[in-house]
Amino acid sequence: MKTEKIAILYLTRGGGRLASRLTPLLPQSTVYPCKGTLRQTIVSCWQEYDHLVCIMATGIVVRMIAPLLADKRTDPSVIVCDEKGRFAISLLSGHIGGGNGLAEKIAAGVGGQAVITTASDVLGHTALDLWAEELGLVVADKPAFTKVMGKLVNTGRITLYAGFPLPPLPADIVRVDHPEKADLVISCRSKKYLGAVLLNPRAxxxxxxxxxxxxxxxxxxxxxxxxxxxxxxxxxxxxxxxxxxxxxxxxxxxxxxxxxxxxxxxxxxxxxxxxxxxxxxxxxxxxxxxxxxxxxxxxxxxxxxxxxxxxxxxxxxxxxxxxxxxxxxxxxxxxx
Missing domain, CATH: 3.30.420.180 (CobE/GbiG C-terminal domain)
Structure with a gap:
């Protein structure tokens, strides 16, 4: 299993104290004091680290990372903490990037509150992008897949067809007996199905x-x-x-x-x-x-x-x- 690299960035003495509390919780982390060097530090860390934990105001972080954003599948997750550790905000790449889980880990470790805003988490639905990634499924049409994710959030269920055995499915993903009835089709074929998004297994x-x-x-x-x-x-x-x-x-x-x-x-x-x-x-x-x-x-x-x-x-x-x-x-x- 890959060891994920974490950069902890802070600006103030209070931020430095919180960084010292976080390092035992996150032994794979590196701490960067950033007074006067924040922009260049974020730029250099962006490609090198899987997660950026920024102990500073959310607005500062948003302005710094905006020019760097490319794709949720490749961008690092970004977690923003106040220097007292009261809140750990999952700001970017909460699902695929693992930001939500890291925010929850940080909050639990310092006695704070994780702030998670992704709809599937708030409403208790399956995070489809994570579910597909965990099964090694490759999404053939990403914009259409995003629409299916929206349907799950809005209606509470979606349908799935696959021509081979499946592991137990989440309660909000219902298996159907024909691809034409499905929102998602798992298949090694390149054929597109009307109204369904194709997921290719590594099979x-x-x-x-x-x-x-x-x-x-x-x-x-x-x-x-x-x-x-x-x-x-x-x-x-x-x-x-x-x-x-x-x-x-x-x-x-x-x-x-x-x-x-x-x-x-x-x-x-x-x-x-x-x-x-x-x-x-x-x-x-x-x-x-x-x-x-x-x-x-x-x-x-x-x-x-x-x-x-x-x-x-x-x-x-x-x-x-x-x-x-x-x-x-x-x-x-x-x-x-």
């Missing part, structure tokens, strides 16, 4: 074979072409798989690193143990395995369904399998 595994010295760009294009041709969402790809003979293939490794994909490698006996996949005499002669892309994809998907049989693009073969129960697997871990 696909790409098995890949290649000729020696294949450049990284060919893997990139081959995978994108395979997904596009079969109506699959590229952002649903979780990981890659291949034969162990390719564990030193520079182009494959570079492609995986650039895209952030984990790679599983399997030996020929493991690959030959997979039934129902395409075979190749040429591959068998070269590697001792009857096939690479298809059996590797199936193995890495935990025995999941093969969606795309092997396709060839220049020097690369690609096959894609779907993990049968993707939301039971951490989005950052390979399927077992």
């Amino acid at each position: 696909l595994v790409a098995g890949m074979g290649c000729n020696r010295h294949t450049p990284a760009e060919e893997f990139d294009v081959a995978l994108a072409e395979a997904c596009s041709e079969h109506g699959l969402a590229l952002q649903s790809v979780r990981s890659l798989a291949s034969i162990d003979l390719k564990s030193d293939e520079a182009g494959l490794l570079e492609f995986a690193k650039t895209r952030g994909y984990h790679i599983d490698f399997y030996d020929r006996d493991q690959l030959n143990g997979v039934d129902g996949v395409s075979t190749s005499a040429a591959v068998l002669k070269a590697t001792g395995a009857k096939g690479v892309a298809e059996p590797a994809a199936v193995l890495a998907a935990g025995g999941g369904r093969l969606l795309v049989k092997k396709m060839k693009w220049k020097n690369v073969t690609v096959a894609i399998a779907e993990i049968s129960n993707p939301l039971s697997v951490s989005p950052n871990e390979p399927a077992l």
Whole structure:
């Protein structure tokens, strides 16, 4: 789990005293006295830290951070405290940035009051953006998703469709039996549904074979072409798989690193143990395995369904399998 970095900024002696009380509560924090240097300190901390705790007036903070705001998914959270510690205000990135939780932790630690203004928290509804992030779901249409969040706040419930098992749902998210009835659809497909927002799970595994010295760009294009041709969402790809003979293939490794994909490698006996996949005499002669892309994809998907049989693009073969129960697997871990 990532250790989140916290910057504590203060202007006055009273702010410094509160900062001293906060550091034992937040051992991963760094304290910055900012008298005369506030603007440059905030600018330098903006990209380096996950959270900024500002012990000063809210108006000062608003004026300082306004030019820096970009996106709630990348901006740090900002918590504003008065120097007595009576209030901890979650000012920015309360949900995805974790500001609400940090404000509550600070308030509890110093005997103050957390000030949370996000509607879902105030009304007791599910924070959809956090819920989706925790499940590793990628939002295909962010503006439309924001409208669904508004519907949940205004009506108290939304509907969801998924074609595979789901973990227990919050009470205000109701599962339905058809995508046309849903506000949200969880699917690896790129197809859009009328009136519904698509959420792509990290549920696909790409098995890949290649000729020696294949450049990284060919893997990139081959995978994108395979997904596009079969109506699959590229952002649903979780990981890659291949034969162990390719564990030193520079182009494959570079492609995986650039895209952030984990790679599983399997030996020929493991690959030959997979039934129902395409075979190749040429591959068998070269590697001792009857096939690479298809059996590797199936193995890495935990025995999941093969969606795309092997396709060839220049020097690369690609096959894609779907993990049968993707939301039971951490989005950052390979399927077992």
